[in-house]
Amino acid sequence: MATLKDIADKVGVASSTVSRVLNQDDTLSITAEKRQLINKVAIELGYLSPIQRKKQRQQQSAIAARTHYKLANGDALNLMVVHCLSPNEELNDPYYTAIRIGIENSCHQHNIALRNTFANNLAANSSFLQQAQAVICVGHFKDQDVTLIQSLNPNLIFVDSNPLDKQCDVVQFDREAASREIVGNMISADVQRPAFIGNDETRLHVFREMTQAHGIYDSARCKVSTNFCIESGYLAMTEMLSTQPWPDVVFAATDIIAIGVYRAIQERDIEIPKDIQVISMNDIPTAQHMNPSLTTMRLYATEMGEAAVDLFMELVAGRQYHKTVQLGYEMIWRKSFAKPL
Known part of the structure; x- marks a missing residue:
C-alpha cells in the first residue's frame, strides 16, 4: 500500500508537505501545479489515508456480513459496479439512478456482495476491480478508462454503451x-x-x-x-x-x-x-x-440494471461466450405533442 513517503519521493517534496496537501491545508505555501501533481500521484499510487483505510475495512466487513449466497466451490458472489457519472451528477439524472436501483435491488435479492465506484476513482479501487468476479460499467466512458478497467478485469458488462463491441457483455436499447x-x-x-x-x-x-x-x-x-x-x-x-x-x-x-x-x-x-x-x-x-x-x-432503465445482474449470474455460472441483451422502448403519448393521425 502506498505511503506518504512514496508520494513525496515521486514528487520531490517532504512527506509533511504531502500530508498537508492531501488534508486540504489551504495555509500551506505551495504552487497550484505542485498541489495538483501531489493529488494526481496519490491517485495513481492508490494512496488511502488512515480514515479511508478504516472506512474501507468497515465496508469490507459489511459486505462479508450480508453475503450468504455461495457458488458450488464455496466462493461468495462478488460484483463491482463502475458508474460514469459522479454521485452528484447521478442525483440529477433519474435515468442512471434507475439503472443503479435495478442493479442494487437485484444484488440484494441474490445476496451478491456489491461495491460501487466511479470513473474518476478507478486507480484507488484497482484491487477491488481485480478481485471482483465481474464488473458492470454503467454509462459512457473515456477510452482510457475502458482500457484500464479491461486490463484489471476481463469479465465486463456494459450498460447503455458498447465500447468494446463483441468483447464483452452488453445491456442496451436500440x-x-x-x-x-x-x-x-x-x-x-x-x-x-x-x-x-x-x-x-x-x-x-x-x-x-x-x-x-x-x-x-x-x-x-x-x-x-x-x-x-x-x-x-x-x-x-x-x-x-x-x-x-x-x-x-x-x-x-x-x-x-x-x-x-x-x-x-x-x-x-x-x-x-x-x-x-x-x-x-x-x-x-x-x-x-x-x-x-x-x-x-x-x-426501461431499472430493467436494464436487473438484466446486467442476470448476465453476471450467467458468467459466474460458467457461460463462456459474450452476450448482448437489447431491451425495448415505448412511445408514451401525452399533451406536449399530439400523436399524428
Missing part, C-alpha cells in the same frame, strides 16, 4: 431505432421548423439525417452541449427563442433537458403545445406531472 421513431413522428405531424437539444451522439445524428432528407433542417435550431441537465435545456431554448421564427417542435434528447426547455418557453408566456410542441426520451416519473404532461419515449 437508441438509433428509438430516435428514428421519434423523428418520424415529428415529420408525420408535418412540422416545418424542428429543433434538437442534446449531446453530439446518435439522437442528433438521426435528427439531422432525417430532417435534412425532408428539407426542414436548420443548423441554427440544433443546440449541442456536453451535459444532460435542466440548465443546458433552458439555456439552449432561451437562445432559440431570441430570434424569429421560433421552432414549432423541440426534440429534447432527455426528459431532464425537456424540463429546462419547458421553463424557457413558459417564462416567455409561450404555450405548449399550441405554439411549440415538445417531445423527449426516457419517461422519468416527473414527465407525466409536467404542465402540460410530456410526450416521451419510455426506456
Whole structure:
C-alpha cells in the first residue's frame, strides 16, 4: 500500500508537505501545479489515508456480513459496479439512478456482495476491480478508462454503451431505432421548423439525417452541449427563442433537458403545445406531472440494471461466450405533442 513517503519521493517534496496537501491545508505555501501533481500521484499510487483505510475495512466487513449466497466451490458472489457519472451528477439524472436501483435491488435479492465506484476513482479501487468476479460499467466512458478497467478485469458488462463491441457483455436499447421513431413522428405531424437539444451522439445524428432528407433542417435550431441537465435545456431554448421564427417542435434528447426547455418557453408566456410542441426520451416519473404532461419515449432503465445482474449470474455460472441483451422502448403519448393521425 502506498505511503506518504512514496508520494513525496515521486514528487520531490517532504512527506509533511504531502500530508498537508492531501488534508486540504489551504495555509500551506505551495504552487497550484505542485498541489495538483501531489493529488494526481496519490491517485495513481492508490494512496488511502488512515480514515479511508478504516472506512474501507468497515465496508469490507459489511459486505462479508450480508453475503450468504455461495457458488458450488464455496466462493461468495462478488460484483463491482463502475458508474460514469459522479454521485452528484447521478442525483440529477433519474435515468442512471434507475439503472443503479435495478442493479442494487437485484444484488440484494441474490445476496451478491456489491461495491460501487466511479470513473474518476478507478486507480484507488484497482484491487477491488481485480478481485471482483465481474464488473458492470454503467454509462459512457473515456477510452482510457475502458482500457484500464479491461486490463484489471476481463469479465465486463456494459450498460447503455458498447465500447468494446463483441468483447464483452452488453445491456442496451436500440437508441438509433428509438430516435428514428421519434423523428418520424415529428415529420408525420408535418412540422416545418424542428429543433434538437442534446449531446453530439446518435439522437442528433438521426435528427439531422432525417430532417435534412425532408428539407426542414436548420443548423441554427440544433443546440449541442456536453451535459444532460435542466440548465443546458433552458439555456439552449432561451437562445432559440431570441430570434424569429421560433421552432414549432423541440426534440429534447432527455426528459431532464425537456424540463429546462419547458421553463424557457413558459417564462416567455409561450404555450405548449399550441405554439411549440415538445417531445423527449426516457419517461422519468416527473414527465407525466409536467404542465402540460410530456410526450416521451419510455426506456426501461431499472430493467436494464436487473438484466446486467442476470448476465453476471450467467458468467459466474460458467457461460463462456459474450452476450448482448437489447431491451425495448415505448412511445408514451401525452399533451406536449399530439400523436399524428
